[in-house]
Amino acid sequence: MQPDSMIRMTGALLQHGPASDRVYLMKLASPDVPRIIRFMEQLASTNGYSKLFAKVPGQAEGWFRAQGFKVEARVPGMFNGNQDGCFMAKYPKRERSVISSPKLVQKVLSTAREQSVHSGRSLPEGWKTVTMKPEDAQAMADLYRQVFETYPFPIHDPEYLRSTMDSHVRYFGIRDDAGRLTALASAEMDCSAGNVEMTDFATLADCRGKGLASILLAHMEKAMAKAGIDTAYTIARAHATGMNIVFARQGYDFAGTLPNNTQIKGDLESMNVWYKPLEACN
Template sequence: MSDQILKINNSIIQHGPFNDRVYLMKLSPDDFAEVPAKVEEIAETNGYSKIFSKIPSSAKNHFQETGHVEEAYVPGMYNGHEGVCFMAKFLSDEREKEQTPDDVEAVISTALSKLNSSREVELSSDEECFICSEKDVLEMATIYDLVFPSYPFPIQDPEYLLQTMQENLIYFGIRKAGKIVALASCEMDAENSNVEMTDFATLPDYRGRGYSYYLLRKMETKMREMEIITAYTIARARSYGMNTVFSRSSYSYAGTLVNNTNISGSIESMNIWYKRLDQM
């Protein structure tokens, strides 16, 4: 089960009971006046407990006036100039309250203590990093299904992987002895020159080898070649591993999205990290 993605005017939203939210994924400049009210109507009609919006900073005041709060901010997300605000409007007290604040704070503190201390990882002779293609989607879907009991998007579906591969995602993998053991993806917004580094998954028997660091480095190189300016990620707030990967790789902490995403079996808070790729 996954939530549906649809267009409202020229904007894109995702909504459904799986994440128990409406997610305004892309707000068109033409829709500033109209879409926020439509999003709220969808949330109230369906009884969702959160509205989550990724919006240009120029729209922040309008959203705040209607009860939204800023949870994270990434500067320069739009072509290196305008920033992005991640806004939330909570429609239940329970959804608004972080259940394990001490755990979340400990992860952030630990990750920040390792900022810029990059980990160099090299592959062995029977390992290779590659860009995934159509022939890989069945194996990829199996890996994602094994690693994630739940996920906010249907990455366990080969057809979804193929569709996104043909649209705006580049999937990277690591093979060991001919078998895919780790994956990640670049979800590109070429129009605004930004990319989400996402969908990191390593099979349990192959963790601890630094594959995520290696993949991230290769992904950044590819995105620089494509002249993408800003990279960001939305990482599980209680994951020491992924938050540390991005902090070590010189990403800056941008904020925490409280009780935001259905991942690995329950709705969890997520941390946002970002990095300018045009500044070495």
């Protein structure tokens, strides 16, 4: 399945396509909010998409509400510490707004919250966390290909990984004592807004159970705080107990659930938003 397409428009960044069957406003940097909303609705209508999804600062919330969008998750102070981040959605096809397994989503959240006491993990002897470089892109793509059959972004493509490294993404990994890449994650930075999305966590099957995602996340937080980022957040699969526990244990707060939001491994999945101010990490 082909990844969805990216569009830049008057300071805004959008993603759309049949893979996730949606229009996603990833960044709003244009003062002409009504025009952006009209463009999103035209894209959805032309292509028959079943969801319009937008990540916007609080000052734009009213514009989107007036056009039928609703807030599904809210991150306090996500934009430079003084504006909330609103994850908003509108559904041309109402059935997509219905979470298919709400009891399972609640069970995962309850389990994550019950296990939210942080317990430090350390790497096995000889293993180390590393910042990934362009020359690592092929090994990174190979690892992502082993973990994710399909994904909403083309992380299986080394050239895509290199291009994001050149712009706004820092990748972090863990190598074992033989130098093999065993785990990966990325920090998608929005320096102008002072926030970062902690995402793309992947661990090889034979290395799971060692707490590598938690170790990576703690390392990434320190790097992002050092870079001047104020708020970290993630959009985690709502049915994935392990990743929700990772963020709860690391002190992240739950912000809301995004119904049937993202195509992963061939299916549309609901996603949980978690966030954490990084002041304490400085």
